Amino acid sequence: MLRNTIRNCSSKIATAIKSSPRGFAATPTETADAVVVGAAGLAVARELALRGREVLVIESAGTFGTGTSSRNSEVIHAGIYYPAKSLKARFCVRGKELLYKYCCDRGIPHKQLGKLIVATSVAEIPKLENLMRFGIANGVEDLRMMEGSDAMRMEPELQCVKALLSPSTGIVDSHSFMLSLLGEAENCKATLSYNTTVVGGHIEGDRLHLHISESKELANNIVDSPVLPQLILIPRLVINSAGLSAVPLARRFDGISRKVVPSPYYARGCYFTLSKTRTPPFNHLIYPMPEDGGIGVHVTIDLSGLVKFGPDVEWISGPDDISSFLNRFDYSVSSDRSARFYPEIRKYFRNLKDGCLEPGYSGIRAKLCGPKQPPQDFMIQGEDVHGVPGLINLFGIESPGLTSSLAIAEYIVSKL
Template sequence: MEQVDCVIAGAGVIGLAVARHLAAKGLDTLIVEAADAIGTETSSRNSEVIHAGIYYPQGSLKARFCVAGREMLYRYSTERSLPHRRCGKLIVATDEAQEPALATIRANAVACGVGDLRVLSAAEAQALEPALHCTKALLSPSTGIIDSHALMLTLLGDAEENGAMLSLNTRIVSGRIEAGRIVLQTMDTTSDEGFEIATSRLVNAAGLGAVALAGSLDGFDRRFLPTLRYAKGNYFSVAGRAPFSRLIYPVPEPGGLGVHLTLDLGGIARFGPDVEWTDTLDYRVDPARGERFYAQIRKYWPELPDGSLQPAYSGIRPKLSGPGEANSDFVIQHAATHGIAGLVNFFGIESPGLTSSLAIAEHVARILAPERSITTGTRR
């Protein structure tokens, strides 16, 4: 039986960020990923936005880790020359009835430590984005975009530089909690060969499969398993270039932030996500859903041409709240919650998980290896 200091279940952005941090502390770290590549689910199927930390409830983990993680991510991206841009975002009221919501959003942002939002009149907003329609707006200069794939590859490279290993096509079938260790039964999905791994630390960063993985551990109290729901978000792109240089977000809607306009690093616009509750991991985008996008987008971009939207991609968010319910916070379980030494479960890590990843990793490293310091010379 192989023995390692730490097993990371899931090679998405959270798992890779944690692996990087633990490996830098000198822990023998194994990253286990069921897919044939890193970051194939939630970590790559999103808007690739570096969020400022505007919307989340004061004191929540989302607010705390987003605000801290944003600056860590900008600094890391600059140091490592990762493709990114602090392009800014406009949150827009498209009629006077929405304007009080902007004041509420700004007050919440200030309470969470985001003090750089500017209130813009319609004329000021349109001076920045001439094609925009709004009655009032908030400018967030700290919002940006990043190449999530480049980020994950760099996190993996840092982890491997400090001795971490990646095992793709490897699924954790089950596990058992023993005195002082967790024994995992794994399977190679290409050969069906099984093998056991023992570890003193297990980081469950399995994303959409995190609840199922925790539930497969013999000895884990099922009372600590939340109900997971899938919220599919569909994205559409526009033929040609949209006439915007900043991200455009409408006032938020229940379950998400509305059909917003984001940009990739090449300047191509994407619209979405919407909210489609589902029970299956089906990433196909129904072209007919695009018809609903037109009316929403034209509230802030009236000149959107007919027939210009094309299905782009979709992502599925692991949500702990359902339709009509308030958005849940991140859940980061460790021994103080469930009593299992060395076990950390990540549940409901949706947006702003990408932005928060480095801050979350630092937090978890303090929990799992409080006595260890970063290895001398390691890039932080």
């Protein structure tokens, strides 16, 4: 009976929403086993489904991967930048291993290009050495420090005084990866409900009741006006993996203390592509020293050979809750912004010609720290923190979130 309920839950949601009266008390209800909020949680949904849970994924957009999951560098990170014993370090190193195996086993396009993190001045060498210590402490065993002359022989267009080689860094086709996760989840009877938004919830009888609405009903919502749910869904397990809206959503769960919900910060990053060049200037990914809010304007080469530079860091204000649920962030890239890119790139690529950068795309990073604040770890928050049985909040899942996704899923399900 429960399996049939989950299997038909998408159509039941749609039917209930269309027939729902506007009063909260009369709102229809449905039960469910495990609900994953946001298709960013596809790896978790797949892992739960593989373990026999009856999974429903609720996604506000018309398809998966329209937010942070598809607006990044598509890099498989090695696990260098993060403090030892942090969740980022642990999940990145483990996730890299799982991701390479997953891609190899299923023929998902990827390539282990390797990466050079470069010091372009003597003053940056101590920072580079510190990154190597971090990586070694995290279990990244293949790192090698190189003199600038050796690195420049490897990459003739590169300019640096010293470099750290990370052979295990690579790139992946993130869309193919997510499509595979979705297919495997659906093969295990997971269900996806697109164009459906979780707008809040309340605690009743030690269970979180999710407030559900059709996304199109929210499009003309007046800011700060109350949102009446069209359906109340009562799951045994809720994974709040809503990405950019994970924190705003948790704040709308009535009955959870605001004290345990962190403040959200948003960093917008633009990418520019290299034009007027027949062959890529580099064979490896090239990274400068990390900067406030990011790991620097770096060089990535996608699987088609396109060279991209980015992202930069632009701190922005978050939109109102409903706009964040509907991913109404500004993703436009102004060509004028390239003026900031040229001097940064020329620190390590002096032969970059004027007029070679064309606007690419942008992404927003959901962060738990603001400007000039120390970087924060992933936050995986369970009942021991917020006191609600069956609720797991995933906060601040920025880079290396793509690399870490399978490891995060493995960890969450093992705790259940």
